[in-house]
Amino acid sequence: MALLEMIVNGRTHEIDADPERELLYVLRDAIGLTGSKYGCGEGQCGACSVLVDGKHRFSCVTPVGEVAGKEVTTVEGLEQNGRLHPLQQAFLEEDAFQCGYCTPGMLMSALALLRTNANPSTDEIVSSMENNICRCGTYPRIVAAIQRAARTQAEG
Amino acid sequence: MKMAEKDNHPITTRMTEHASERRTTTEIAPAAEIEPKTTPAAEIEPKTTTAPERYELDDGPAYRFSMNRRRFMKVFGGGIAVVCATGGAAVLARSDGLLDAAAESAATDEIGAWLHIGEDGAVTVYTGKVEVGQNIRTSLAQAVAEELRVPIDSIEMVMGDTDLTPYDRGTFGSRTTPEMSPQLRKAAAAAREMLLDLAADEWETERAGLVLADGEVSDRSGARTLTFGELTRGQKLVQTIPADVPLTPAGAWKVAGTSASKVHGRAFVTGEHQYASDLALPDMLIGKVLRPPAYGATLRSLDTTAAEAMPGVVVVQDGEFVGVAAPDAPTAARAIEAIRAQWRTTPQPSHDELYDYLKANTSDEQGWGGRSADAEGDIDQGLAAAQTTLAERYTVAYIAHAPMEPRAALVEWKDGKLTAWTGTQRPFGVREELAETFSIPEDQVRVIMPDTGSAYGGKHTGEAAIEAARLASAARKPVKLVWTREEEFKWAYFRPAGVIEINSGIDAEGKITGWAFDNYNSGGSGIHTPYDVPNQRIAFHPAASPLRQGSYRALASTANHFARETHMDELAHAASMDPLAFRLTNLRDDRMHAVLEAAASAFGWDETEPESGHGFGIAAGTEKGGYVATCAEVAVDPGNGIVRVIRVVEAFECGAIINPNHLKSQVEGSVVQGLGGALFETIEFADGEISNPSFAQYRVPRFSDTPSIEVVLVNRKDLPSAGAGEAPIIGIAPAIGNAIFDATGVRLRSLPMAPNGIQT
Numbered sequence: 001m002a003l004l005e006m007i008v009n010g011r012t013h014e015i016d017a018d019p020e021r022e023l024l025y026v027l028r029d030a031i032g033l034t035g036s037k038y039g040c041g042e043g044q045c046g047a048c049s050v051l052v053d054g055k056h057r058f059s060c061v062t063p064v065g066e067v068a069g070k071e072v073t074t075v076e077g078l079e080q081n082g083r084l085h086p087l088q089q090a091f092l093e094e095d096a097f098q099c100g101y102c103t104p105g106m107l108m109s110a111l112a113l114l115r116t117n118a119n120p121s122t123d124e125i126v127s128s129m130e131n132n133i134c135r136c137g138t139y140p141r142i143v144a145a146i147q148r149a150a151r152t153q154a155e156g
Numbered sequence: 157m158k159m160a161e162k163d164n165h166p167i168t169t170r171m172t173e174h175a176s177e178r179r180t181t182t183e184i185a186p187a188a189e190i191e192p193k194t195t196p197a198a199e200i201e202p203k204t205t206t207a208p209e210r211y212e213l214d215d216g217p218a219y220r221f222s223m224n225r226r227r228f229m230k231v232f233g234g235g236i237a238v239v240c241a242t243g244g245a246a247v248l249a250r251s252d253g254l255l256d257a258a259a260e261s262a263a264t265d266e267i268g269a270w271l272h273i274g275e276d277g278a279v280t281v282y283t284g285k286v287e288v289g290q291n292i293r294t295s296l297a298q299a300v301a302e303e304l305r306v307p308i309d310s311i312e313m314v315m316g317d318t319d320l321t322p323y324d325r326g327t328f329g330s331r332t333t334p335e336m337s338p339q340l341r342k343a344a345a346a347a348r349e350m351l352l353d354l355a356a357d358e359w360e361t362e363r364a365g366l367v368l369a370d371g372e373v374s375d376r377s378g379a380r381t382l383t384f385g386e387l388t389r390g391q392k393l394v395q396t397i398p399a400d401v402p403l404t405p406a407g408a409w410k411v412a413g414t415s416a417s418k419v420h421g422r423a424f425v426t427g428e429h430q431y432a433s434d435l436a437l438p439d440m441l442i443g444k445v446l447r448p449p450a451y452g453a454t455l456r457s458l459d460t461t462a463a464e465a466m467p468g469v470v471v472v473q474d475g476e477f478v479g480v481a482a483p484d485a486p487t488a489a490r491a492i493e494a495i496r497a498q499w500r501t502t503p504q505p506s507h508d509e510l511y512d513y514l515k516a517n518t519s520d521e522q523g524w525g526g527r528s529a530d531a532e533g534d535i536d537q538g539l540a541a542a543q544t545t546l547a548e549r550y551t552v553a554y555i556a557h558a559p560m561e562p563r564a565a566l567v568e569w570k571d572g573k574l575t576a577w578t579g580t581q582r583p584f585g586v587r588e589e590l591a592e593t594f595s596i597p598e599d600q601v602r603v604i605m606p607d608t609g610s611a612y613g614g615k616h617t618g619e620a621a622i623e624a625a626r627l628a629s630a631a632r633k634p635v636k637l638v639w640t641r642e643e644e645f646k647w648a649y650f651r652p653a654g655v656i657e658i659n660s661g662i663d664a665e666g667k668i669t670g671w672a673f674d675n676y677n678s679g680g681s682g683i684h685t686p687y688d689v690p691n692q693r694i695a696f697h698p699a700a701s702p703l704r705q706g707s708y709r710a711l712a713s714t715a716n717h718f719a720r721e722t723h724m725d726e727l728a729h730a731a732s733m734d735p736l737a738f739r740l741t742n743l744r745d746d747r748m749h750a751v752l753e754a755a756a757s758a759f760g761w762d763e764t765e766p767e768s769g770h771g772f773g774i775a776a777g778t779e780k781g782g783y784v785a786t787c788a789e790v791a792v793d794p795g796n797g798i799v800r801v802i803r804v805v806e807a808f809e810c811g812a813i814i815n816p817n818h819l820k821s822q823v824e825g826s827v828v829q830g831l832g833g834a835l836f837e838t839i840e841f842a843d844g845e846i847s848n849p850s851f852a853q854y855r856v857p858r859f860s861d862t863p864s865i866e867v868v869l870v871n872r873k874d875l876p877s878a879g880a881g882e883a884p885i886i887g888i889a890p891a892i893g894n895a896i897f898d899a900t901g902v903r904l905r906s907l908p909m910a911p912n913g914i915q916t
Contacts, residue, residue, distance in 0.1 A: 018486065021486060025485060025486075028434075029484065029485070032436075033427070034427070034430065034434035035426070035427020035428070036427070037431075037433075037560070037561070037609070038433065038562075038638065039560050039561075039641065039851075040641040040850065040851045041640060041641060042641075042850060042851070042852060044850065044851035044852050045560065045641075045851050047560055074427065075425075075426065075427035076426065076427045076428075078425075078426070079426055084422070084425065084426070088425040088426065091424075091425050092417065092418075092421050092422065092425055095417060095418060095421075095817055095818065095821060097289075097418070097424055097425075098289035098290065098291065098610070098821060098822075098825060099288060099289025099559075099560070099561075099607070099608070099609050099610035100289065100418075100424035100429060100607075100609075101289075101431060101559075101560040101561045101609030101610060102560050102609075103424050103425060104427045107425065125859075126859040126860050126862075127859075127860070129859045130858055130859050130860055132858075132859070133560065133851065133856055133858060134560070135557075135558055135559060135560050135610055135612070135829065135856065136289050136610055136825045136829075137824060137825035137826070137827070137828025137829045137857065137862075138821060138824070138825060138828075139828060139857075139858075139859050139862040140824055140862060140864075140865055141821065141824070142859075143859070
């Protein structure tokens with residue numbers, strides 16, 4: 001066990017954890033942020049997606065020791081001052097979910113994409129989101145939601 | 157107060173003292189009157205199967221309901237309540253008062269739902285149905301909002317809580333929309349009429365001059381208004397649904413029939429929404445189970461010493477069940493690893509020999525409603541009269557539901573009562589399982605179903621809750637247990653594998669003269685042909701399944717439609733006819749005809765030709781009261797044979813549409829999910845061990861697999877609404893297969909059709 005400091009959604013947390021412990025369980029069990037989901041435990045489904053220093057990470061295969069001193073953003077950090085992020089708003093407007101379990105991971109993967117590519121083509125969205133699974137099959141709606149969010153952000 | 161509660165006083169009598177003349181004469185109706193059995197939809201359904209559908213792995217004893225009116229009001233507070241009662245409960249209500257009588261006589265599952273309007277005007281709907289992503293929380297709220305003339309967001313839906321909601325067999329079989337939705341509409345309409353009566357009483361005026369809208373009743377001049385809360389304050393009224401309660405016809409819907417957004421949608425995009433696996437209790441432990449290496453393995457020896465020595469770890473061995481509860485998940489995992497177990501395994505069939513095994517091992521013992529056989533005309537004569545005959549065999553593999561949230565439960569024993577929060581389509585079924593497992597009365601078990609991370613027919617059972625409860629009873633602390641993805645792949649149940657043999661014949665005009673259809677193991681759903689065939693013999697043969705199998709979205713209808721619609725395509729080619737024209741030649745069902753025309757027209761079936769390397773395919777069918785036609789365009793890579801589905805047009809008709817956008821979403825999702833089973837999903841196994849238990853090994857559809865999907869919704873406002881979570885999945889596999897044939901001339905008769913591309 002080791003004392004680790006990390007910033008989650010802008011707040012500093014000091015965690016007493018095994019550095020090998022996966023970030024997902026630290027977020028969910030130690031910090032109580034259950035928005036990031038377990039889906040496979042091997043970085044194959046994307047339900048656990050978060051950003052670490054702005055970059056996409058599968059938190060289920062990321063040892064928490066690797067994020068010490070870094071900034072972690074989870075789905076709970078998207079909303080600012082009661083205002084939904086354009087991606088969240090777009091997912092609502094496109095009804096881009098059914099059971100909603102994959103949604104937090106979809107949002108975080110989409111956020112990582114839009115940070116590096118503000119106006120992605122459909123093919124770019126598809127290849128960038130390929131590691132996120134939606135078993136309900138709402139992929140067309142998620143693509144539409146990401147495009148809608150990109151438009152909203154472009155309009156400022 | 158005029159309508160004070162009088163306990164032990166028959167409800168119907170109580171109502172006659174005060175209610176209008178119209179209401180006093182409307183006694184509670186028997187089921188047949190409330191829910192007409194003969195609908196236009198039912199009349200043109202294909203022949204009924206003699207094999208009843210089975211959705212559960214285990215049939216339990218009949219449920220006994222008990223909640224008397226005193227307790228009802230204690231739980232729900234004052235105000236007014238409408239109980240959806242059917243059949244015997246209504247008869248009892250005439251003599252003794254519905255709820256008291258139900259408590260005494262246990263006329264149980266005849267209460268379907270109830271609706272309560274509190275003294276603050278809050279509208280709460282209680283139903284045993286559950287939300288698994290099909291968006292019934294939204295569609296049911298829409299139905300109630302429509303009849304109560306209130307906004308959707310003013311309605312709270314309490315779903316799938318065995319202490320709060322009436323008994324429900326489970327959320328499966330696309331029954332919510334055709335059964336629960338009309339009940340709730342009637343309950344809401346009855347509540348609306350009660351509110352109007354209360355206002356008329358209050359103002360001592362005629363009801364006819366009153367208007368109910370936006371949560372209040374006003375007189376026509378608008379001079380006087382009373383909110384729902386003002387009307388219900390101090391009331392303790394419980395009523396069943398009058399037979400002639402006036403319902404708003406689909407043509408006049410303002411809230412139902414619209415694309416309302418998902419109720420509580422915001423909580424899903426903020427991460428706030430909590431699934432079973434997100435819940436926690438103070439002091440809870442994390443549970444984990446020691447899994448055997450294969451199906452049917454039994455313990456030869458067990459040494460738990462090292463695990464028991466770990467601080468805070470509780471180890472349980474009870475028969476073949478071995479599990480641990482630990483303060484956190486890593487400790488639980490280490491404790492399981494520290495257990496030394498030796499298992500005895502037995503040789504079992506592997507996937508290589510599966511289809512021959514199923515045919516050779518038919519069994520009356522195995523479930524799915526048992527063996528069935530139906531015949532019409534004379535099959536031998538029908539085949540003898542044919543100009544061309546065709547005999548082919550089709551197979552379907554076991555596939556996994558792979559819901560994104562695996563099985564999960566949080567369980568607490570407190571004061572002798574067991575409470576389980578768990579993701580299941582059958583909260584009352586899981587309560588029964590828990591009561592049986594621990595030999596306790598069902599009223600000492602409460603199962604609460606938070607919305608679960610999808611199910612598709614795969615969460616009818618309560619494994620995680622049972623395991624957590626066993627560990628919690630030993631640890632004397634709450635236990636949370638979440639299956640791993642590997643456990644979900646290995647120890648849940650699968651869509652049945654099956655073998656289907658079709659022997660058919662057509663005459664010179666392309667009319668089918670004979671049709672023999674034998675299904676081994678996969679099931680009886682959708683087994684009857686919707687085409688017009690004078691001579692037919694249709695049989696289902698249950699078999700001894702090597703793997704644990706159960707319900708899956710649309711059950712065997714996907715397998716039966718794959719075989720039938722592939723065979724129809726083969727017959728069309730044998731007759732040198734266009735596949736659409738061949739189907740229409742053999743079809744008398746107007747609703748299926750309509751969706752075929754709609755899909756073909758939107759797809760451009762008659763007007764366009766596939767480019768080189770591409771192919772077009774069409775398929776159609778009917779299931780659960782819905783009618784579907786699917787057109788697909790595929791491209792086959794000439795180099796590696798990889799199949800890509802380029803575009804899909806699917807027409808769907810399920811009566812009057814309650815939420816067009818959510819219906820469209822169900823159709824799109826069915827196409828995507830069905831594409832996986834069509835092309836590449838399959839469970840591999842040998843000797844009772846699953847060898848591809850991960851998303852890295854078991855391929856599910858991803859973004860790049862998704863074709864362009866156009867959904868054509870046929871809205872039949874003149875027909876009752878049918879459920880839509882299942883039927884839209886049945887057409888995609890044969891449409892893709894037929895398109896592959898069109899592209900390559902290769903006929904594929906086994907699902908999955910092209911896990912590694914096809915050899916041309």
